[in-house]
Amino acid sequence: MTRHKTxxxxxxxxxxxxxxxxxxxxxxxxxxxxxxxMTLIGLTVIIAAIALGPVDGVIIGTFWGxxxxxxxxxxxxxxxxxxxFTNPLISILPRLLMGLLAGFVYLxxxxxxxxxxxxxxxxxxxxxxxxxxxxxxxxxxxxxxPAVATAFGAKGSQTLGYVLMISILTNGVPELIxxxxxxxxxxxxxxxxxxxxxxxxxx
Amino acid sequence: xxxxxxGRYLPLNSIVHRLDPRAKLLLSFFYIVLVFMANSLWSYVIxxxxxxxxxxxxxINLGFFLKGIRPLLWLIIFTVVVQMLFSPVGGHTxxxxxxxxxxxxxxxxxxxxxxxxxxxxxxxxxxxxxxxxLDIATGLASLMxxxxxxxxxxxxxxxxxxxxxxxxPTLMDEAVKIMNAxxxxxxxxxxxxxxxxxxSLIPLMIPLFMSAFNRAEDLSIAMEARGYQDSxxxxxxxxxxxxxxxxxxxxxxxxxxxxxLVFRRW
Numbered sequence: 482m483t484r485h486k487t488x489x490x491x492x493x494x495x496x497x498x499x500x501x502x503x504x505x506x507x508x509x510x511x512x513x514x515x516x517x518x519m520t521l522i523g524l525t526v527i528i529a530a531i532a533l534g535p536v537d538g539v540i541i542g543t544f545w546g547x548x549x550x551x552x553x554x555x556x557x558x559x560x561x562x563x564x565x566f567t568n569p570l571i572s573i574l575p576r577l578l579m580g581l582l583a584g585f586v587y588l589x590x591x592x593x594x595x596x597x598x599x600x601x602x603x604x605x606x607x608x609x610x611x612x613x614x615x616x617x618x619x620x621x622x623x624x625x626x627p628a629v630a631t632a633f634g635a636k637g638s639q640t641l642g643y644v645l646m647i648s649i650l651t652n653g654v655p656e657l658i659x660x661x662x663x664x665x666x667x668x669x670x671x672x673x674x675x676x677x678x679x680x681x682x683x684x
Numbered sequence: 685x686x687x688x689x690x691g692r693y694l695p696l697n698s699i700v701h702r703l704d705p706r707a708k709l710l711l712s713f714f715y716i717v718l719v720f721m722a723n724s725l726w727s728y729v730i731x732x733x734x735x736x737x738x739x740x741x742x743x744i745n746l747g748f749f750l751k752g753i754r755p756l757l758w759l760i761i762f763t764v765v766v767q768m769l770f771s772p773v774g775g776h777t778x779x780x781x782x783x784x785x786x787x788x789x790x791x792x793x794x795x796x797x798x799x800x801x802x803x804x805x806x807x808x809x810x811x812x813x814x815x816x817x818l819d820i821a822t823g824l825a826s827l828m829x830x831x832x833x834x835x836x837x838x839x840x841x842x843x844x845x846x847x848x849x850x851x852x853p854t855l856m857d858e859a860v861k862i863m864n865a866x867x868x869x870x871x872x873x874x875x876x877x878x879x880x881x882x883x884s885l886i887p888l889m890i891p892l893f894m895s896a897f898n899r900a901e902d903l904s905i906a907m908e909a910r911g912y913q914d915s916x917x918x919x920x921x922x923x924x925x926x927x928x929x930x931x932x933x934x935x936x937x938x939x940x941x942x943x944x945l946v947f948r949r950w
Binding site for chain 1: 716756759763801804805808809840843844845847848849850851852855856859873874881882885888889892893896897899900901903904907908912914
């Protein structure tokens with residue numbers, strides 16, 4: 482029992498290290514798309530959620546969100562990051578929920594439909610979709626509230642609207658591609674890891 | 685990648701290096717609040733003087749410092765230009781007309797944004813340049829201690845954070861090694877269109893995750909063999925001590941804070 486617990490602590494820590502690494506090494510974390518880029522960090526969160534469970538998905542997702550949040554102030558990952566991700570609701574909440582829901586979808590589909598591969602694909606799609614929809618949805622909410630506007634010195638919500646409209650486009654496009662990409666990319670590596678984990682839990 | 689300074693540690697022996705990591709972390713949070721509170725010319729002058737003073741006290745060459753910030757410059761410029769073009773009237777048909785009106789209000793707003801980001805980026809870079817990653821982890825853990833009262837497993841999180849930080853360089857070496865090994869087998873990284881690029885990452889991601897998994901297994905066995913039970917009831921080897929210099933630094937920042945409150949436009 483403790484054996485399993487310590488293993489989980491360490492694998493979560495190492496997945497956190499991979500998330501950190503993906504932030505430090507650009508080619509590991511991002512694929513450039515012209516001036517903007519799509520991120521592969523969501524992939525790590527989804528892997529954590531499927532291979533280990535919803536709780537671990539939340540841990541890694543929240544960690545990613547926290548890094549996004551801190552980076553928006555200190556070391557912006559994209560030109561829109563300082564405009565949007567300085568709000569913890571936009572930077573942290575979508576990542577937290579994507580880990581949670583991806584984990585649950587995987588468990589649910591596996592239990593009820595008994596299809597391992599389909600469960601992984603659906604979970605990955607859910608995770609990516611939840612992230613994109615929530616980021617865009619929350620930007621839309623703040624598009625109507627000038628709360629973010631004042632923090633950046635933009636006068637009034639009317640003008641901020643255009644700034645955020647660009648943000649929605651630049652967030653939506655890379656993440657849409659991410660949705661398409663994540664599901665097939667993730668299924669293979671995951672399967673093997675999942676087997677391994679089951680194996681170590683039994684012994 | 686090597687030109688990015690943020691997150692690196694520069695071993696020197698200065699007052700800033702010797703400050704308690706808790707003091708430095710709290711100061712950085714406090715500083716961000718200060719930056720967003722300042723709104724008049726004089727409050728920015730005070731902030732800039734405070735920042736330059738901190739950099740001078742850290743004995744880090746200012747030129748070296750500015751060179752490290754350069755990769756982020758185009759991001760700041762982009763943000764500033766977007767803000768400038770879109771803040772006075774709007775983004776559609778009257779573009780040209782609106783562009784002329786930018787000069788009055790837009791430049792001030794975007795200038796303020798540029799200064800804010802430069803200040804925050806410089807200060808946070810200073811924090812990571814003068815503080816060892818494990819000290820940051822220990823400092824964060826000790827700052828999170830009050831969260832114990834709401835049942836947050838602070839010790840477990842601290843343990844995870846220090847393992848994560850410890851393994852970033854190891855995994856980085858490994859990622860580079862895997863990349864070179866796959867290159868030798870004919871994989872082209874970073875070339876072709878989006879899907880080609882994503883596809884070339886698979887032979888990198890799978891081994892990286894697998895080896896992280898193996899490593900976690902080995903490490904957890906090794907930890908338990910050394911008597912690691914649970915994060916609770918553990919003693920500490922690294923003990924942080926709060927010195928007079930920490931109190932003095934805080935006093936200086938509080939005086940700066942008071943000055944900014946005075947010069948701020950309410």
